[in-house]
Amino acid sequence: MNDGRPEAGSPSRESAGRRTVLRAAVGGASVLGAMGVLGSGTAIAEPRPADSPRTRPRTPTASLQLLTEGNRRWRTLSQRYPHHDLAARTRAISGQSPFAIVLGCVDSRVPPELVFDRGIGDLLTARSAAQVLDQAVVGSIEYGVLALGIPLVLVLGHQSCGAVKAAIEADRTGETLPGSIQYLAEQIRPAIDRSQTGDAQVRATTDAQIQLVKAQLSANPQLSPRIADGRLAVAGARYDLTSQSVHLLT
Template identity: 40%
Template sequence: MAYLEHRPVGPAEALDELLAGNERFVTGTRIHPHQDAEHRSVVAAAQRPFAVVFGCSDSRLAAEIIFDRGLGDLFVVRTAGHIVGAEVTASIEYGVVVLGAPLVVVLGHDTCGAIQATHAALSGTRLPGRDLGAIVERVAPSIEDARSRQITDDEGVAGVHIQHTIDTITAPGTELAEAVAAGRCDVVGMFYRLADGRITVTVSGAAPADH
């Protein structure tokens, strides 16, 4: 099956595929792979994504578009501010352990509403809605860490939050941590700029950053 034959088999190859796709997206040379009727029929029988992408729910952060990929290529998990809960951890583990994806991406972006809302809440602003506090509670440790290190720029704060997310999903004892230790997959952090569409790798590999 060509779909499986040409699938990236390791983390480095998977990362190269994603970055190449993003470059096509940025330069307006997308090839829209795996989006035709024939491929749709192929993946109806089985999926074998080469990457798990865990990103923010922001409507401008559609992974299949910004990485120029198609059906069956990416296993996508999204929450506001890429906050982590049991359902998220289980979903990522499914993509790695069951589907065999060799790469996990934590994808953040600039002007993130969840980060902005957390900044506001920590400054005493009352948030609309009953349940937004759950987002603030999960993002607050990242904001407080950034403040303690005098990191104030948008990309820098987002980078701290991306690292916190990676630390959470690869905590000792998790299936993902075991998969990384065994060399079956790797975890990287990426930052996306809304205006130009460009991806920057902020965390290479799952080793915790020096805080």
């Protein structure tokens, strides 16, 4: 498990001062893994014995598998609500060891911890309308990868995204949206699929926006070396409000 220090044998592109800052920011994360990764079969219960701190996923594939299993429980109304109890909250005081970063939309209908049936300390989440990237969002993701050693970033869009709809409408009419909402529309505009209309256009643009953000993160110079050597993966997915299923995008 990663405690915030560069992994053994990996090229060091950070200055000594930067490494010191990252270690200080992580704080208690030297006791990574205070919480497990899979809840028990009963709601708000202690993890199963196999769900020990040492079982925190170390690979992108294993992390994605946990998200897949959690969404299956969510959509079938068989949630376990792992790591919500007092013991989990107490363990979290010592540090954190999330196994995935979820970059989702601000939409109140798509809370990542519920959609993936996870609890305290499991996910590092960043949210912006239509997953639009800015310096703060990118820096937050870099922190999770570089300081906490998280092996997976999931860009999670969703059905009927209001920000996508607004960007499409502004693009169609030439309207300038109020305040910084215009910034969102401008960031989404490259993903707009003008070959379709109505719900089909919203869906196609949503998927294209997910892929655009995924590509932007994959090209990030702080993240790309870890992607190249297999320590990190950036994936894209869409949440369907109707079925509550998360669909991975290739």
